[in-house]
Amino acid sequence: MSKFITLEGVDGAGKSTHIPTIANLLRGQGHEVLVTREPGGTALGESLRELLLHQSMHPETETLLMFAARREHLEQVILPALARGVTVLSDRFTDATFAYQHGGREVAADKIRQLETWVQDDFQPDLTLLFDVPVEVSMQRLARAREPDRFERENREFFERIRAAYLSRAWDFPQRFQLIDARKTVADIAKELEDIISSI
Ligand code: TYD
Numbered sequence: 001m002s003k004f005i006t007l008e009g010v011d012g013a014g015k016s017t018h019i020p021t022i023a024n025l026l027r028g029q030g031h032e033v034l035v036t037r038e039p040g041g042t043a044l045g046e047s048l049r050e051l052l053l054h055q056s057m058h059p060e061t062e063t064l065l066m067f068a069a070r071r072e073h074l075e076q077v078i079l080p081a082l083a084r085g086v087t088v089l090s091d092r093f094t095d096a097t098f099a100y101q102h103g104g105r106e107v108a109a110d111k112i113r114q115l116e117t118w119v120q121d122d123f124q125p126d127l128t129l130l131f132d133v134p135v136e137v138s139m140q141r142l143a144r145a146r147e148p149d150r151f152e153r154e155n156r157e158f159f160e161r162i163r164a165a166y167l168s169r170a171w172d173f174p175q176r177f178q179l180i181d182a183r184k185t186v187a188d189i190a191k192e193l194e195d196i197i198s199s200i
Helices: 015-028 043-054 059-083 094-104 109-120 135-144 156-172 186-198
Strands: 004-009 033-037 087-091 127-132 177-181
Touching (some): 004 094, 015 033, 043 059, 059 087, 059 109, 094 109, 127 156, 127 186, 177 186
Parallel strands (some): 033 087
16 A cells, blocks of 8 residues: 655754665565655756745745645645555655744744645645754754755754754654654664564
8 A cells, every 4th residue: 555654854864864775665565666855846846946945035935835846746746646556755745844934934833734734635644754863963964964055054043943843743643753863873773764664
């Protein structure tokens, strides 16, 4: 049966490193897998991503564009794939909007919930892997990475609020969230992922 699986975490938590591992574990279990990302995943979504990552804008404009990209992504990619029996692995989804635009940018959660209902009704991931790491660690990792985008240039408090918002989502939706301690080594996380994926 196809599943909708999302990956979340603050910038620098290291989730991107594990995407190929997760996709391979799923394929090993007989799933056909489509890997995608937000913002992005469609031609229009990727254009919006360019704007979102590099152009300054009002926090509510940012929120609206995230959902505009998501509407397109659901329609063109996610829902058709699930309908064909394909498992979809998305690097970020709506939890990121609650974490970054509500937690980080302090847009009212109610406004985001309204957009969520508008764009996706009650559609939710089957499983959300939250890569959690202390902000001190993620910021050290980011400092070693390539040229930072508009989000990655934010200060420590911004990322602390994002981490707290993610943990509060995990607390609110325990049935779909799996928390991964992303301070661990890549090999240890890969083992943990193997256990999680084998149990779905
Ligand atoms: P990210 O997924 O971390 O990609 P990369 O590894 O290439 O940096 O970058 C996407 C950025 O977009 C990230 O900083 C989080 C942000 N974002 C939001 O603020 N809200 C959202 O709803 C989504 C999906 C992403």
